[in-house]
Amino acid sequence: MPDTSADTRDKVGLVRAISVKERSSSQRKERFHVIQAAAGILSKDMKALVVDMKVCWSSTYMMLNRAYSLRLHIKQFLLEISRVEKNVAKAAKLLSLRPSEDEWKCVKVFQQILAIADQAQQLFSSETHPALHLGLPALEDLHASWTTFQAKLGPNSRFYDAIQAGLDKIAEYYDKTGDNDAYVFSILLEPSKCMYHFDKHWSDTLCNEVLKLSKNIKRFERVNVSGAVAATIKKANKRRYSAALAALSTDNNDDGPIPPITTARTCGPTEALEPWEKEYQKYLELDEDIPEGMSTVKWWGLNAHRFPTWASLTCDYLAIMATSVSSERAFSSAGITITKHRNRLKGDIVEALQALKCAYRRDLFFHDIGPSALTEEDAERDEEIPEGVEGSVNEKDTVVSIELELDSDAEEEG
Structure with missing residues (x-):
């Protein structure tokens, strides 16, 4: 229970205490529904x-x-449960939980933040x-939005x-990404963005540093020479992007045409490109429309x-992974799978x-078969069957057999 007698009360603590009271019993839940x-x-x-x-x-925000x-219903709810409370002291505490109008205004501002x-x-x-490419833009947008909101509230605001x-x-965390x-x-491997995000939000010095970093990947030479896929990344000095974060504009709209390739990114007409540089330049100068709804993974699979x-x-x-959300859900799902039995x-x-379980829930077992030599042969064979004899095809030709091999654990449970 928060201190309801203090001059400045904990608004979040008040809301949390009210929520706990409403969820403490089925009778109070029913009473709250009746009020609504x-x-x-x-x-x-x-x-x-x-x-x-x-x-x-985000659970505090949702609360x-x-x-x-x-x-409005909370005010009536606290009034009713205080009336049925036999203990006078407890009834007074329940009534004291009611937030004032000014406290609700503070709750609204905190909710907006x-x-x-x-x-x-x-x-x-x-x-x-894939969502890691959205990590830096999300931090930049959050920093810009909070800066704008802070200026709107003014230095005299309690927030x-x-x-x-x-x-x-x-x-601090943005600086650690360096x-x-x-x-x-x-971000570079996102074909719809590539260098566009850096060109728009970062200084020319930092953009050139990004290009220098990408050229330090030795895989370009290895793949073109031996076809190996192992990479050795040259460790650069720690980069600090705080200046880029501080210089961000509050205009977060990324729409609009992608700017042309700068001269710092291209070679002069007399410079001879090495074999790996041709592919490197070709991708950085990529200018094509990505079909709407096509994922990054699918685009790279096709290209x-x-x-x-x-x-x-x-x-x-x-x-x-950009966050641990998916892994946490996997652990929770595994906890359901592993029981005392x-x-x-x-x-x-x-x-x-x-x-x-994932394949079953996402319906990954059965899907449309894409065009292949096998399906073309089946189509040609079907065309050769004369009319009126389709029923002569033996039913066993269409039967699919699935065999499951049970492990020892499953056999013992059965």
């Missing part, structure tokens, strides 16, 4: 309060968002597509110092023959079961 029904809310639109968790991202949208962070977090929290602390933390080349290469060296780099960088499963079996 009396206000004319349909049954399908009724909502319950939520409680934030330290291990759940405040839900409570603010139901603030967290909404900006939630939007940035959702931007690169994908578990089905001013809190936002500044958040901006300092963003700058120690790892993966963030830069993940790997055009840029074999760049495509080999995608195997290393596109698989890097299946507590002797080894790691490889659990891994296979997780892959099987």
